[in-house]
Amino acid sequence: MEDLYVLLDKAETNEDYRVILEKLRWADGFTCPRCGERKAYRIHSRKLLECSSCRAQVSATSGTFLHGVKNLGSWVKAILSFLQSEGKSTVVMAGLLNRSYVTTWYMMQKIRMVLGERLISHTEEAVLLPCSILKAALFKASAEEDLLVPAPSFSSDEGSLKCAAFLVGYLLGVFQGVSRKYSQLYAFEHKLRRESYKLEVFSFLACFLIGRKALRREILGYRAPYMIVS
Ligand SMILES: [Zn+2]
Structure with a gap:
């Protein structure tokens, strides 16, 4: 979590905070909330990850309290x-x-x-x-x-x-x-x-x-x- 402290310290924009939440949610690597697949592709333009198996598009806050x-x-x-x-x-x-x-x-x-x-x-x-x-x-x-x-x-x-x-x-x-x-x-x-x-x-x-x-x-x-x- 060491790098998260550094990131939080420097965070200014919503994008900075999005990166932190993503690292926090998938600290052990991505897991698809729908099917459990571990592999995903990043959709840069939409700041989302697309599950390589079920094609679900998820963000760090998808399906959470911060959805x-x-x-x-x-x-x-x-x-x-x-x-x-x-x-x-x-x-x-x-x-x-x-x-x-x-x-x-x-x-x-x-x-x-x-x-x-x-x-x-x-x-x-x-x-x-x-x-x-x-x-x-x-x-x-x-x-x-x-x-x-x-x-x-x-x-x-x-x-x-x-x-x-x-x-x-x-x-x-x-x-x-x-x-x-x-x-x-x-x-x-x-x-x-x-x-x-x-x-x-x-x-x-x-x-x-x-x-x-x-x-x-x-x-x-x-x-x-x-x-x-x-
Ligand atoms: Zn999936």
């Missing part, structure tokens, strides 16, 4: 921003990536969904927090109060309370509060940032070169459970 995205540079930068211990609001990220607020919001939300699915669901020491504890940092929480699940033994658990306090501070400090609908994703993000020093850049990036495309309606339709795993 069809343009501006690979912005995407890679947005993904890697989750490895910084400090979070950034959508407004700040939009400025850094030079994209519109709406585009940036979708990007960040999609990245959060992938991370929630891929990384932190396997956590060993998850702490369950009822949404009522996080009410101060959640929009629309009071309207749905009757739906909250009570956790009777929670107040005696000092560790969970500390954890909730940090999370509330993060949600209010960075985002000025978040929608309850996405609160679980932000809780994942908070946990990830605290533990990001343990993660290796390219293994992290590789999480986005699997899976499948996330549709806008899935992002908008996402709902957090009534208990937040922090």
Whole structure:
């Protein structure tokens, strides 16, 4: 992976980032996602590889979470921003990536969904927090109060309370509060940032070169459970 670090350091254009993702996806050489063939021809004009057996034309992001995205540079930068211990609001990220607020919001939300699915669901020491504890940092929480699940033994658990306090501070400090609908994703993000020093850049990036495309309606339709795993 040594040369990938050098490439990432120097990357400027979308083409530079495409080369990195291709090297990362096919680190052991090309494998056709459709038929498993190892040989492919490059179609230079279209930045694609054509499988020598089934003729499927694939790119580094074909059939992955990043399927069809343009501006690979912005995407890679947005993904890697989750490895910084400090979070950034959508407004700040939009400025850094030079994209519109709406585009940036979708990007960040999609990245959060992938991370929630891929990384932190396997956590060993998850702490369950009822949404009522996080009410101060959640929009629309009071309207749905009757739906909250009570956790009777929670107040005696000092560790969970500390954890909730940090999370509330993060949600209010960075985002000025978040929608309850996405609160679980932000809780994942908070946990990830605290533990990001343990993660290796390219293994992290590789999480986005699997899976499948996330549709806008899935992002908008996402709902957090009534208990937040922090
Ligand atoms: Zn093939």
